[in-house]
Amino acid sequence: xxIEIEKPSVGLSKVxxxxxxxxxxxxxxxxxxxxxxxxxxxxxxxKWENKSCGFRKNALFQDYHGLQSFRKAMASxxxxxxxxxxKFNPERVVLTxxxxxxxxxxxxxxxxxxxxxxxxxxxxxGFDRDLRWRTGVKILPIKCDxxxxxxxxxxxxxxxxxxxxxxxxxxxGVLITNPSNPxxxxxxxxxxxxxxxxxxxxxxxxxxxEIYSGSAFSCTEFVSISEVLEARGYKxxxxxxxxxxxxxxxxxxxxxxxxxxxxxxxVVTTARRMSSFTLISSQTQQLLASxxxxxxxxxxxxxxxxxxxxxxxxxxxxGLKKAGIKCLKGNAGLFCWMNLSPLLEKPTKEHELxxxxxxxxxxxxxxxxxxxxHCSEPGWFRVxxxxxxxxxxxFALRRINxxxxxxxCMRSTT
Amino acid sequence: MKKTRNSTTTTxxxxxxxxxxxxxxxxxxxxxxxxxxxxxxxxxxxxFYFLQLYLKxxxxxxxxxxxxxTETESSLSETHLPEVxxxxxxxxxxxxxxxxxxxxxxVSSRANAIAKxxxxxxxxxxxxxxxxxxxxxxxxxxxxxxxxAENRLSLDVVQExxxxxxRESIICQDLSISGIAAYQSFDGLLELKVxxxxxxxxxxxxxxxFNPAQIVLTxxxxxxxxxxxxxxxxxxxxxxxxxxxxPDLDRDVKSRxxxxxxPVPCRSSDNFSLSTTALDRAFNQAxxxxxxxxxxxxxxxxxxxGILYNREMLYSLLDFxxxxxxxxxxxxxxxxxxxxxxxxxxxxxxxNTEGEDFDRNRVHIVYGLSKDVSLPGFGIxxxxxxxxxxxxxxxxxxxxxxxxAPTQHLLISMxxxxxxxxxxxxxxxxxxxxxxxLFVGGLKQLGIECTKSYGxxxxxxxxxxxxxxxxEKGELELWENLLNVxxxxxxxxxxxHCVEPGWFxxxxxxxxxxxxxxxxxxxxRISETCISRS
Numbered sequence: 001x002x003i004e005i006e007k008p009s010v011g012l013s014k015v016x017x018x019x020x021x022x023x024x025x026x027x028x029x030x031x032x033x034x035x036x037x038x039x040x041x042x043x044x045x046x047k048w049e050n051k052s053c054g055f056r057k058n059a060l061f062q063d064y065h066g067l068q069s070f071r072k073a074m075a076s077x078x079x080x081x082x083x084x085x086x087k088f089n090p091e092r093v094v095l096t097x098x099x100x101x102x103x104x105x106x107x108x109x110x111x112x113x114x115x116x117x118x119x120x121x122x123x124x125x126g127f128d129r130d131l132r133w134r135t136g137v138k139i140l141p142i143k144c145d146x147x148x149x150x151x152x153x154x155x156x157x158x159x160x161x162x163x164x165x166x167x168x169x170x171x172x173g174v175l176i177t178n179p180s181n182p183x184x185x186x187x188x189x190x191x192x193x194x195x196x197x198x199x200x201x202x203x204x205x206x207x208x209x210e211i212y213s214g215s216a217f218s219c220t221e222f223v224s225i226s227e228v229l230e231a232r233g234y235k236x237x238x239x240x241x242x243x244x245x246x247x248x249x250x251x252x253x254x255x256x257x258x259x260x261x262x263x264x265x266x267v268v269t270t271a272r273r274m275s276s277f278t279l280i281s282s283q284t285q286q287l288l289a290s291x292x293x294x295x296x297x298x299x300x301x302x303x304x305x306x307x308x309x310x311x312x313x314x315x316x317x318x319g320l321k322k323a324g325i326k327c328l329k330g331n332a333g334l335f336c337w338m339n340l341s342p343l344l345e346k347p348t349k350e351h352e353l354x355x356x357x358x359x360x361x362x363x364x365x366x367x368x369x370x371x372x373x374h375c376s377e378p379g380w381f382r383v384x385x386x387x388x389x390x391x392x393x394x395f396a397l398r399r400i401n402x403x404x405x406x407x408x409c410m411r412s413t414t
Numbered sequence: 415m416k417k418t419r420n421s422t423t424t425t426x427x428x429x430x431x432x433x434x435x436x437x438x439x440x441x442x443x444x445x446x447x448x449x450x451x452x453x454x455x456x457x458x459x460x461x462f463y464f465l466q467l468y469l470k471x472x473x474x475x476x477x478x479x480x481x482x483x484t485e486t487e488s489s490l491s492e493t494h495l496p497e498v499x500x501x502x503x504x505x506x507x508x509x510x511x512x513x514x515x516x517x518x519x520x521v522s523s524r525a526n527a528i529a530k531x532x533x534x535x536x537x538x539x540x541x542x543x544x545x546x547x548x549x550x551x552x553x554x555x556x557x558x559x560x561x562x563a564e565n566r567l568s569l570d571v572v573q574e575x576x577x578x579x580x581r582e583s584i585i586c587q588d589l590s591i592s593g594i595a596a597y598q599s600f601d602g603l604l605e606l607k608v609x610x611x612x613x614x615x616x617x618x619x620x621x622x623x624f625n626p627a628q629i630v631l632t633x634x635x636x637x638x639x640x641x642x643x644x645x646x647x648x649x650x651x652x653x654x655x656x657x658x659x660x661p662d663l664d665r666d667v668k669s670r671x672x673x674x675x676x677p678v679p680c681r682s683s684d685n686f687s688l689s690t691t692a693l694d695r696a697f698n699q700a701x702x703x704x705x706x707x708x709x710x711x712x713x714x715x716x717x718x719x720g721i722l723y724n725r726e727m728l729y730s731l732l733d734f735x736x737x738x739x740x741x742x743x744x745x746x747x748x749x750x751x752x753x754x755x756x757x758x759x760x761x762x763x764x765x766n767t768e769g770e771d772f773d774r775n776r777v778h779i780v781y782g783l784s785k786d787v788s789l790p791g792f793g794i795x796x797x798x799x800x801x802x803x804x805x806x807x808x809x810x811x812x813x814x815x816x817x818x819a820p821t822q823h824l825l826i827s828m829x830x831x832x833x834x835x836x837x838x839x840x841x842x843x844x845x846x847x848x849x850x851x852l853f854v855g856g857l858k859q860l861g862i863e864c865t866k867s868y869g870x871x872x873x874x875x876x877x878x879x880x881x882x883x884x885x886e887k888g889e890l891e892l893w894e895n896l897l898n899v900x901x902x903x904x905x906x907x908x909x910x911h912c913v914e915p916g917w918f919x920x921x922x923x924x925x926x927x928x929x930x931x932x933x934x935x936x937x938x939r940i941s942e943t944c945i946s947r948s
Contacts, residue, residue: 015670097633101814108670113649125536133528134644134670134811181563215565250572251565254598254819256633276665277637278814279793281821290579297575301568308567334563356535366543366561372536387564392548396558 010203010239013172016109016270064275066095070285073292074259078244080298081214086226094260094271095285099211099245101278102258103130106241109270110205111137111172117207118142118160118174120152122373122380124181131175140164140171143376146339149328150183152176152191157198173205173239174198179212179222182373182382183337184313184330186216189223196228200236207241214249214302216332217310229263237263246288248334249305255284309334309386312393316385319397323404334386338367341379343407352378363403365396520739522708525645525807536561600813602631606822609829610796614781616835617750618760630797630808631822635747635782637815638795639666639711642778645807646741647673647708653743654678654696654710656688658874658910658917660717667711676700676707679913682876685865686719688712690730697738709741709776710734715748715758715869718910718919722756722868728764732772745780748870750839753847756868765800774800783825793817794825846871849930853922856934860941871923875904878916880944889915892944900936 065071068090075088096102111117113136119127120142131137142160144150157174164171174195178187187195199206208225216222229237242261247253257280262268292298316336317327328337344351349371356369359381370380385393539561548556607626614624632638647653649672655663657677667675678696680686693710700707710731714723723731735742744761752758765774781796794817797808829835854864854873862880864873881888886908893906896918907917925933 097815097818098813101816104814125534130813134524134814248563248565251567251569252572253564256816256818274669276634277640277670279633281633281793281818283821283824284818287820291572291575294575294579297571301571304571305565305568309565312567334565353535356539360539360542360557364546364548364555364557366539366557366559368536368539368561372534383560384563385560387559387562387566391550392558395550396560399558 010205010264011172012266012270013109013112013115015112016266064272064279066093066275066280067282067285067289069293070289071095073289074244076295077292077298078213078261080295081219081249081302082222082224082227083219086224086230088226088261092261092263092268094262094268094275095280096258096260096275097278097280098253098256099243099247099258100126100130101256102243102245102260103127103209104133104135105271105274105278106207106243106260106262106267107131107135107137108274109267110207110241111135112170113137115170115172116140116164118157118164118171120144120150120156120176120180122150122182122370122375124177125368125372127175137172138169140169141374141376142174145377146328146380149185150180150337152187152195154194154198157195161202171202171204173207175207175209177209177211178225179210179216179332181212181333182335182368182370183328184333184335184382185328185337186222186332189228192223192225192228196225196236196240199239203239205239205241207243209243211243211245211248212333213244214305215309215334217306217313218331219302219306221331226261234263239264241267250301255288256280257284257288312385312390315390315393316383316397319394320383320400323397323401324408325400325404328380335382335384338381338383339379340381341377344379347378349378355379356381359403363399365399520708521645521801521803521807522648522651524648525803528807528810598819599809600816601809602629602812602817603819603822603826606631606817606826606829609826610783610794612832613829613835614749614762614796614798616832617839618758618763619839620760620763622760622763622766624762624798628798628800628805630799630805630812631817632795632797632812633815633817634793635745635780635795636662636666637812638780638782638797639663639743639745640671641808641811641815642743642780642797642799642804643667643671643673644811645804646743646778647671649673650705651708652676652700652705654693654700654707656680656692656710656712656716658686658718658907658912659713661905661909663711673708674705675711676703676705677911678710679911680719682865682914682917685721686716686874687721688723688727688731690734693731693734707738707740709743711743711745713745713748714761715746715752715867717748717870718872718905718907719865719874720748720867720870720872721865722752722758724756725759725764728759728761732764732768732777735776736773741776741778743778743780747780747782749781750842751846751871752869753843753850754868758869762798775804776801778804794821849922849925849927852927852930853920853925853933856930857920857937860934860938862937862941872919872921875918875920876916877918878914880941881916882944885915892916892940893918895940895944896937900940902933902936 071090071093074093074095075090078088079086094102096105107117107130116138117131118140121144123141127139131139140160140163142152142156144152144156161171176187176195178192179185180187196206206225210224213222213224224242225240226242229235229240240263244259244261246255246257260267260271262271313330313336320327320336320338326339328339330336340355341347343355352369352371356367359365359367368382370382371378373382388396540559543557543559543561546557547553548558604626607629610629610631611624611626615622630638630641632641643653643666652674653667653676655667655675655677657679659675659677664675667673676696676699678688678692680688680692697707712723712731715721716723731742742761746760749758749760761777761779765772765777777800779796779798781798783794795815799805799808849871850867850873857864857873857875862875862877864875867873877892878884881892889906889908893904896902896904902920905919905921907915907919910917910919922930
């Protein structure tokens with residue numbers, strides 16, 4: 001008779017399961033009226049349209065649950081970005097003071113010191129710092145290359161996992177960024193399903209950093225892991241967690257708003273408690289709750305933003321093409337992935353860095369070298385195009401053009 | 415400020431010389447005679463020198479050079495002068511380590527790694543572009559930033575919404591491309607640091623200079639404490655903390671850092687003040703447990719008790735820290751809520767006035783705006799440190815808990831109105847004092863005594879007469895009773911690691927004056943049922 005083996009549930013770190021203590025908050029309301037009086041007098045202070053959520057409530061509110069209205073607004077905004085193809089429950093939204101904080105916090109919860117997360121290369125250089133510094137967690141690369149547009153393959157996943165095993169390192173999860181930074185491209189649905197299947201088989205977590213989800217050039221190009229989950233009735237969902245932030249899509253990094261959306265109840269509870277270390281001020285929450293609840297504004301914004309990004313992308317791709325530079329075909333994000341490998345004397349990291357230096361110092365352009373992103377192939381660079389005026393971009397393209405011309409001349413004379 | 419310690423030191427030093435003299439004189443008499451003058455002078459001199467050496471080995475004098483770091487720790491621990499009282503202990507400690515510390519204040523290896531992090535090209539490039547930014551008019555040869563994934567394309571759409579929906583807000587004033595929307599340094603706007611520095615000085619009501627450059631701002635005092643824990647201690651190390659201490663300290667220090675807390679019990683017999691005996695004992699206990707103590711963390715005004723550390727105690731602490739070569743974290747979040755006649759002395763004041771005598775590198779102050787300015791929802795935490803390594807590591811770590819830009823701007827505005835702040839602090843103090851007196855008075859009528867507190871908006875009450883069994887269990891039973899029956903939420907001492915059962919922190923901050931009798935009445939009803947049972 002077959003014995004039913006209960007599938008082990010996906011584990012959390014020791015920090016996550018350790019006892020948390022009760023919350024004893026003491027706040028002084030004795031002299032509140034003085035503050036209210038001050039704010040009445042001074043028009044510099046913000047006045048909320050919505051009178052029911054007055055200053056008192058705002059200032060005293062210090063709950064790691066976050067304002068209900070803000071969580072609702074975030075959930076609804078995330079739905080809109082996905083064209084309504086996935087639903088988000090405000091009760092699963094955990095707020096953090098920025099995306100950096102969200103990345104670190106979730107890592108504390110999912111992995112113990114010495115454990116590893118698998119991340120496809122090339123990846124955002126900040127991960128090395130944000131995921132590892134205080135957590136003691138390692139990052140192991142899932143190697144991708146240009147032969148198939150830097151897409152993750154099941155073979156690469158297996159290889160990375162096996163490498164970890166051979167080094168006796170426990171893998172706790174796979175972290176993908178979708179749309180990808182620095183590639184500027186989205187991950188296709190079938191691949192998402194394969195990655196989810198891999199994570200389920202190995203009984204590890206799947207983290208999808210969707211910070212650029214609102215920056216896909218067209219709504220339909222981007223498929224979120226949440227859509228994949230919804231389509232399969234949330235089977236295996238308890239291992240999936242999604243990052244989001246307003247720093248990229250809304251262009252408001254100074255507001256420091258990050259979220260962890262988790263389909264795992266224990267992770268939500270633990271992350272929420274842990275977010276005491278990284279709370280968003282209630283003033284900021286209130287302001288953004290208003291903004292993101294305004295459906296007319298958000299629909300309009302998302303549409304306009306996508307349009308402008310796409311237009312910028314076309315300008316830069318065109319300009320680079322004219323200069324004889326090829327880029328990876330992109331469809332999202334604030335940057336493109338440029339191939340300068342033909343310019344390298346030898347395909348090495350050192351030569352890539354030499355090229356980077358000359359571009360920085362001679363051409364006066366700061367672009368990010370692929371080696372910083374742990375790219376396995378030298379010669380690729382990330383070029384951002386959304387943080388300057390069109391004129392400046394054109395000017396930059398001219399500098400690149402001149403640089404390429406000079407290189408051509410140098411080549412022909414040698 | 416009069417330094418009473420110095421005068422006493424010389425007296426003690428003089429006493430030693432007198433002792434020496436009393437040995438030499440009779441010797442001179444003995445060796446008088448044949449060749450006596452020579453021997454008569456050499457022998458006593460030699461004896462005198464040997465005596466000096468002996469005394470030096472025992473404890474040294476002010477004229478000695480500071481002992482080498484490696485030797486000091488062992489010699490000091492073996493040659494503790496006999497205990498008399500806390501006061502004398504301070505002076506003897508001064509003799510042991512006269513100038514400077516017994517070693518440089520070490521930061522954690524994690525902090526070192528973070529502070530010395532060599533930046534790769536990704537970050538170097540960002541910095542270079544920031545240092546020499548392209549500007550069409552003013553710097554056409556500058557570096558064009560193509561390495562920063564920032565989206566400024568549709569800010570106008572956001573700006574429009576804000577303009578329509580939030581009246582005249584300071585947010586709108588500066589929501590420009592280089593304004594609040596853009597990435598800024600994580601540890602806070604310089605403008606805000608300047609104002610916070612001024613505010614801290616206002617709060618302690620002394621013209622102290624707090625250097626804005628030594629400030630790191632965080633999203634609340636909780637991450638400030640955690641960041642310092644990461645910077646000062648490695649996993650497996652420990653901090654000493656006088657108990658009772660506030661329950662969340664366990665979470666703030668321990669939950670993610672791997673650092674332990676070794677409580678230093680304070681007792682009602684001492685009015686819950688810290689004794690150096692207890693500190694020593696706790697330090698040695700930690701050693702026995704194999705825990706390396708990296709620092710002491712105090713709250714001043716203390717919570718949950720509400721007492722203030724006087725100058726002598728602060729000096730004692732500094733001496734202790736110097737001697738053991740450890741850090742001090744002084745959590746002064748309730749500094750603005752002091753009330754009554756006692757003077758509040760900030761650790762910063764001691765450091766400022768002591769100058770070179772103490773190693774500033776081992777002192778770190780935590781402050782925050784959630785308590786004093788009733789703004790937990792706008793929470794700002796402050797790390798104030800003299801230690802450059804800690805400062806740079808803390809700045810890096812602040813990226814995980816930064817304060818949002820709009821909140822920073824609101825606070826800059828509010829804290830700049832110094833007259834308002836002055837008035838606020840004054841009135842606040844008066845009200846806290848009034849509430850304290852009323853509340854403590856009300857409890858007294860029930861036969862419940864409180865320790866004399868001079869800070870914070872709570873009182874530390876001895877409710878042991880109401881508990882059935884004098885134990886933690888009995889205390890928690892009372893707590894449940896208070897919560898579920900009297901509907902009064904008090905913090906039990908056991909949650910604060912208090913070694914004596916029956917003490918509760920009762921916070922009156924959310925009450926109005928007229929609520930006090932209601933609360934007292936509810937507690938009275940509980941106390942009657944408790945007394946009738948026993």
